[in-house]
Amino acid sequence: MTARFPRGATSIAGLATFGVGEATGLSALDIAGGAALAAVRDAGMALRDVDALFCCLPDDMLGGLALAEYLGLQPRFTDSNRTGGSAFMSHMATAAAMLTCGMIDVALIAYGSNQRTGGGKLSTPAKSNRWDAPYRPLFPLSSYALAAARHMHEFGTTREQLAAVAVAARGWANGNPEAFAKGPLSIEDCLSSRMISTPITVRDCCLVTDGGAAIVVTRTDRAKDGPKPPVPVLASAAATWWHSVAQTTDLTTTAAAESGPRAYEMAGVRPSNVGCVQLYDAFTINTVLFLEDLDFCAKGDGGPFVESGAIGPGGTLPVNTNGGGLSCCHPGMYGLFAIVEAARQLRGEAANQIPDIHVALAHGNGGTLSSQATVILGTADTL
Amino acid sequence: MTAPEAVWREALGDGRLMLQRSRASGDRFFPPRLAEPATGDEDWEWVDAIGLGTVYAVTVIHPKPPEPAYNVVLVDLDEGPRLMSRVEGIDPAAIRIGDRVRARIDGSGADALLLFEPA
Structure with missing residues (x-):
């Protein structure tokens, strides 16, 4: 079936991050609320303009209801789709379809977490299923470790190549005032850091931070009247292939190999048209897998590709230009931060601004490489 | 009907590793469920597993000392x-991807756990 999407019919009109790093004393709901208020202001709108709310919170299965109440909204539609960190990309697909057919007028998509100052570790109700749990895998870390081990076995990927992902992310973070982890980071620093679950060390893991993000999406004709350049949504595609890594057919190919091509088809672009790539880098292996599955390099070539310096500052393909989950922030479900950074690049207001950029890709990952969702955004001249 | 999971766990507690097999395709599937995944075929039967497999992926987890390191594997039966x-x-x-392994059921009854050892 041909992939169809209301290409460019909707646009991001407002965006914000809030409380990135440490937001001492604030609850997850406060942080999501702070991001939501700032995004609505950024869109030149008022809360009363919002009639649809899409929200996940890490610690509240009914977080959408909680945020509606917190903000004093009475939405016509509320969605707390929980596919993990990819949920926000799917929120955009739902919002685009509903906006285009007139069911809603203004969608607010928000997330907030206080997992650093609130508990100090990943805040998630997700855990290993009862078939896997008796073997005590670290959730979700060991699932990614198994994928990395298999990738190394099949393609000769090295720990040095995985470390190159962390080093590139730090390079971008060093130019981003909002990034939480800054300072020099070498390949050797990564290789000598504490081993957690082979081959993944502490430096192969994303941060544990607080932070919130929000975007306001509306029909493009309305977004054009706003104070900021509209960022048209060219595509949003999702795919789910498994939940537990024990149920994979091929652990080195993710469902991004389906969501990516479908998104490219919807958007009418090719990987070579994409000016910057924002990937959910929960672990260094994610970046390698997604660069391959999204056709920025061939399957198995991800290791040499990242080792070449291609994805860092000064490279040929800017990846995670805010510093990513590895060095900017990781408040638990990072997907919305990838979308915000892609949109900031297209507006021309990113901390590490890439010149002459017209198309940006944001890719979300949920569960244990389980749910994959790809959003492609453009500038007004791509319409 | 008795839940497929309960049948599987009771067999494991008795020292048997069972799999569901679709009568139409002959394909085995795990974990236990009401129907064969993807086909939705509800016409299946229980069969004994051979108990041999190959390591598909392995990670060694290093907890904070003094707890010793341990492995987690994905095994292809x-x-x-x-x-x-x-x-x-x-x-x-010392475990490597591609190593041959044999199933061993540790414990019995409700505490039974499926483990593997080098074949």
Whole structure:
């Protein structure tokens, strides 16, 4: 079936991050609320303009209801789709379809977490299923470790190549005032850091931070009247292939190999048209897998590709230009931060601004490489 | 009907590793469920697993000392299904992808746990 999407019919009109790093004393709901208020202001709108709310919170299965109440909204539609960190990309697909057919007028998509100052570790109700749990895998870390081990076995990927992902992310973070982890980071620093679950060390893991993000999406004709350049949504595609890594057919190919091509088809672009790539880098292996599955390099070539310096500052393909989950922030479900950074690049207001950029890709990952969702955004001249 | 999971766990408690097999396709599947995944075929039967497999992926987890390191593996059973487990009877760091392993049921009754050892 041909992939169809209301290409460019909707646009991001407002965006914000809030409380990135440490937001001492604030609850997850406060942080999501702070991001939501700032995004609505950024869109030149008022809360009363919002009639649809899409929200996940890490610690509240009914977080959408909680945020509606917190903000004093009475939405016509509320969605707390929980596919993990990819949920926000799917929120955009739902919002685009509903906006285009007139069911809603203004969608607010928000997330907030206080997992650093609130508990100090990943805040998630997700855990290993009862078939896997008796073997005590670290959730979700060991699932990614198994994928990395298999990738190394099949393609000769090295720990040095995985470390190159962390080093590139730090390079971008060093130019981003909002990034939480800054300072020099070498390949050797990564290789000598504490081993957690082979081959993944502490430096192969994303941060544990607080932070919130929000975007306001509306029909493009309305977004054009706003104070900021509209960022048209060219595509949003999702795919789910498994939940537990024990149920994979091929652990080195993710469902991004389906969501990516479908998104490219919807958007009418090719990987070579994409000016910057924002990937959910929960672990260094994610970046390698997604660069391959999204056709920025061939399957198995991800290791040499990242080792070449291609994805860092000064490279040929800017990846995670805010510093990513590895060095900017990781408040638990990072997907919305990838979308915000892609949109900031297209507006021309990113901390590490890439010149002459017209198309940006944001890719979300949920569960244990389980749910994959790809959003492609453009500038007004791509319409 | 008795839940497929309950049947599987009771068999494991008696020292047997069972798999569901679709009568139409002959394919085995795991974990236990009401119907064969993807086809939705509800016409299946229980069969004994051979109990041999190959390590598809391995990670060695290093907890904070003094707790010792341990491995977590994905094993491809010779009949097809892939599952998570642990290989014992070998230095956890010595396990390699591609190693042949044999199932061993540790404990009995409700405490039974499916493990593997080098074949």
